[in-house]
Amino acid sequence: MQKVAILGFGIEGQDAARYFLKRGAEITIFDKRDDILNAEWKKKSIKCVCGKNYLDNGLEGFDLIVRSPGFYRFHPTLVKAEKSGATITSTTTIFFEECKTPIIGVTGTKGKGTTARMIDLALKEAGFKTVLAGNIGEPMLSRLPEAQESDWVILELSSFQTIDLSRSPKIAVVTNITTDHMDWHKDRKEYVQAKEMLWKHQERDDFLVMNPDDKTSRELAEKAQSKVVWCDYRKELPAENLQVPGNHNKANACLAYKTALIAGADGKKAWKGIQKFKGTEHRLEKVAEVGGITYINDSAATHPESAIAALKAFREPKILILGGSHKGVKFGHLAKELAKNNVKAVILIGQTASEIEVEIKKTKYNGQIRKGLENMSDIAQNARKLATKGDIILLSPACASFGMFENYQDRGEQFKSAVQGLR
Secondary structure, three states: OOEEEEEOOOHHHHHHHHHHHOOOOEEEEEEOOOOOOOHHHHOOOEEEEEOOOOOOOOOOOOOEEEEOOOOOOOOHHHHHHHHOOOEEEOHHHHHHHHOOOOEEEEEOOOOHHHHHHHHHHHHHHOOOOEEEEEOOOOOOHHHHHHHHOOOEEEEEOOHHHHOOOOOOOOEEEEOOOOOOOOOOOOOHHHHHHHHHHHHHOOOOOOEEEEOOOOHHHHHHHOOOOOEEEEOOHHHHOOOOOOOOOOHHHHHHHHHHHHHHHHOOOOHHHHHHHHHOOOOOOOOOEEEEEEOOEEEEEOOOOOOHHHHHHHHHOOOOOEEEEEOOEOOOOOOHHHHHHHHHOOEEEEEEOOOOHHHHHHHHOOOOOOOEEEEOOOOHHHHHHHHHHHOOOOOEEEEOOOOEOEOOEOOHHHHHHHHHHHHHOOO
């Protein structure tokens, strides 16, 4: 009987457990949280090592160790187990090994979720049967049977998932590569290399679809052995009538359009599918218009580049809600963009508030700066007092959400609830 350790018992860890239970494996779950097994899982034949000291006795004695995306690939305990003979894998790696259907893998620092969804809509409109999964929230292994019966599989993949890939998709799509997750990766070089693993194993007849505006993509393309396809939205979009704002979304749409063409879709049908994309929750989501003031929820903007894209998507005067928990990125570039993009006032929140304030004060920005607010109701009320008719109140934090909120979804939901309370 194969002895399998699963590191982390979130969505992907549970997906892995179901997969290996069906195959008769002896499973042990490792998780730093206490009491993670609900009634469903307590009925299963699995062991659990939980709590803050869950790795104290190491990971020796397992044939296979499945790490969840949040578990660092080069954690000393994992490296030691690997040297002792264990095979290290992930649900992403297993999916690539098992899936016989051609895969479109989408990655990037920002925009990968939007681009993956646009590709899915484009191919569906063109008559293809597709499966959309990955970092987008759909666990991969549970969808393997459906994937095997489809024409294309579209996977949204983070650097956590690509860092140890040993296979590459038929089509790799890269929205952009800046810097992110410096609280997880050793340094920027490792982060970029993790992204590059998505297409490192491609063959000459595979495709790498990239944005020419991204400097890092241009540099990495020189080493690619597959066919590089550039997508310049200023020249190659069949039209601009999208339902989502911003040039960044035009760039995403261009990547999706060219990818659909490579996959065999009719161009007119592919574009019709892309036009159906109305955005996703917590990404430039219009919450309400109250008293002539528009409220936008962009809580999914957990990176400075995403917040900059949000600022550029609206010409109206803006009250920006900014800050959160730290991911090891710098805020200097974002601070400089405030004065350029009609930001009247900034409300700084969370762990990074003081650091962002220091960077703002180095620039020519002369709008108001508020901080010290500790709940979303107070934040929304203060933003309303700073705004006048015709303004936009924009939650685009440029940071992770932990500390004040459970995750970016919780942050966005609390913002929407607070806005409804202003009516």
